[in-house]
Amino acid sequence: MSRQVSLIFDSDSQYFACRNLVAHFLAAGWSIQFVILGEFELPPPGNLPPMPVVRVETLAEIWKIPAVVGSTAIGAYLPGSKLREIWLGAEDHFSRNGTRPILFTGYNGVVLQRFEDGMGWRVGYDLIALNSPEDREKAMAFSSHSTLQRATLMPIIGINRTDKPSTFAVERSASWGKTRTVVFAEQVLFPRGPKEKYSLYSHMIRIALENPDWKVVVKPRTPPDGFTFHRQSDHISRFIERNFILPSNMSICYEPLDELLKKTTALLSISSTAFFDAVGTGVPSFTLSDFGISSTYGTHFFHGSGCTICLASLGKLSHGLFESRPTQEWLELKGFSPKFSPANIIAALEELKGAGANDAPLIPFESEQRLLAFPADLPAGNVAARTFWVRLTSSPNAGTVQHPPANLRKTLARIRRRIVGMAGGDAGQAGSNGKS
Template sequence: MPDIRLDGYLLRGRATPTARQLREVGVHADSLREVTAVEFLRAMDREAEEQYDVLVLALVGGGVQAMLHGLRHVWGERAERPVVVTGYVGVVYEKLADGLLLRHGADIVLANSRQDADRFRDVYEGVGADASSVTEVALPFLGGKPYTGEHEPYTVVFAAQPSVPETRKDRTYLLNRLIEHARKHPEREVLLKLRSRPGEHTTHIEELPYQKLAQGKDLPANFSLVYGHMGEVLDRTDLLVTVSSTAALEALHRRVPTVVLSDLGIREALGNHHFVGSGCLASWDQLDAGHRPVPDEQWVARQGVAAGGTPSEGGSYERAFDAARERITELLARPGGLPPLNPYYTTETAPGYLPGILARHHLGPDGAPLPGAPASDKAPGPVRQIVRRAARGAYRHGVQRVAPVIRRMGEL
């Protein structure tokens, strides 16, 4: 296997990952730095630097679209350029057309299951866009030891999500039911698995973190809050409960009994509609009474989880990424190099939408940096670092504390 060098660029913003979050990914970069969009594009334009073979845009849809247009501007007609890869990591249950079209223009758009690949191609072909970039793979973080039987003690894990459900009432309801389940089953260990520690953010903003809602509550001895890698928590899980988290697919892949809650309804806004037909939908009342879900094997297979069994069972998950590898190899060997990036959204197809997306990253309608765009290549000094941390803290405080108060005042 040839030597591989991995350079990481962290796009500066409200969701820039912390050192802890990066450690949990389990992949260590040879170099890592935080950049603005313009700094990143400038780095990609330096012909004197070593040419990259593959460039992965691991961003939300608007960020991907901005970088695609920015890269198109800096690379122009250059044929010797990296293969650009993007996609989703998780359940695609909302903004399907919007998110997909914002990712169009990359050489490869990864789909995490057969179902997603079919849906992605339907969207692209439905608007007359090239769908050849869609490449079926699987969720990249599946794996781990398959579930072989109950642990001692029997462990129930609720996988929290930062933005689902959204309201204080609904989140408090779920927390109270989890606590009540722990009281009804003192022989069980009940864990509330949290996505982020206080002050951290993921892609989605969490205005009402569960750890805040749990403050002051009389918690039973068998109830606790846990952080850390989801895979490590699943190693000791006997029942995974969630509203619509991707953790459900992780659990199903390992054959861990999994429940997607129906208490708040089965609704697109919650994302649990994605699990219709899975056999996993159930309520807290049913779980309190001892219900054990049985997943539908055909549904599970279409989601790209436990396909043909887990890898340890000789299944096909370990080969799920062969198509992407082959596609990258094919593109890199293409005679004459690669064509210019060609996103579906242009100032002709989306003149009222695209310029605003690009402007958020200080790019003009043609992908060129706007006058005055932040583009310093120098590492920030200690004072600037302190100011930046303070600004992020103020932003997060506003999101998690001030905004909910203003919203409640508006409802009076």
């Protein structure tokens, strides 16, 4: 019997999360269509065949498109409030129209902050794909007082782009040792302020000047006219142009990362998932310790890797500086292992279909919220998540199909203000997950 999946997204990071699923769905005999919300322009498909595309201006439109509502499954990769809007729209539509698609979602890359809030937005989906055993532990703890564990499948799909990634514990690039190029993978959010940016790129220029036989390359997250899930008011190329004159051996490069890594000696970042892209190609990868171990910058995620470098302390470069490798155990904990694959989503979808999920009501979102209230004896770090549920479920009209995003944003804003006033340092745990 034919299977079709509709993958919904509205930005580049979400597109790449969906793109990572395409080859696996095709290999399993599924047909695929992309549903793009808004004006996001698809990048070139690369080595994948082009997919049929449906464009919508609002999520309400998708329930009027037969090719979408008739899908075997709908995969939603969107910001938190839009994930809930999908669920509410599906409940409203299919409560009157019988057989429904299986709803699933996941995360766009590594989750650096507010994992529990991200889970909160996903409550009610039939399947929530997780990145790693570490995330699975968090998800199980989050849902331990609800029926979510029994009703929702949570397969681990990993964060590697291939089914058989190389690892530093086993091998490294054959070209490593023949190149003298350090690449810095820029992130839209980090560093946050102009002073920190100025300090960061000043050190890069100093390193380039002190090592004229090496190349220092800045790889921006997007081109100047591009956009990502996160807002970007000042592209890094413009910041550098305003503040610096680059030495001849330092440049800004927009070449695809996969191609750039083929001629890279070491990749540096603050907390970019490019770390794992480099790992997968056998290129040494390091996060910068200049910003400390901080959830604000996502550097806490890489703590324990053994692969950190202080940019301010770097002087004369040599290949010996880049010998450190993360252990296989650490990589597996973070989801980088051939054990994990997006194919696990497809196996879980087949399991759900075989169990009759297409003919069953959706997992009740509102009742799950109340069941997910955190008990008082949980650690203080969960105060924000507990407050999130209390205010969300008690907010007037919080569950209406007509205006869920606006109501939820207002509710979250009130929660954030209240937590800032009452919980101090715990406030950083509240709000929708930035990676979604």
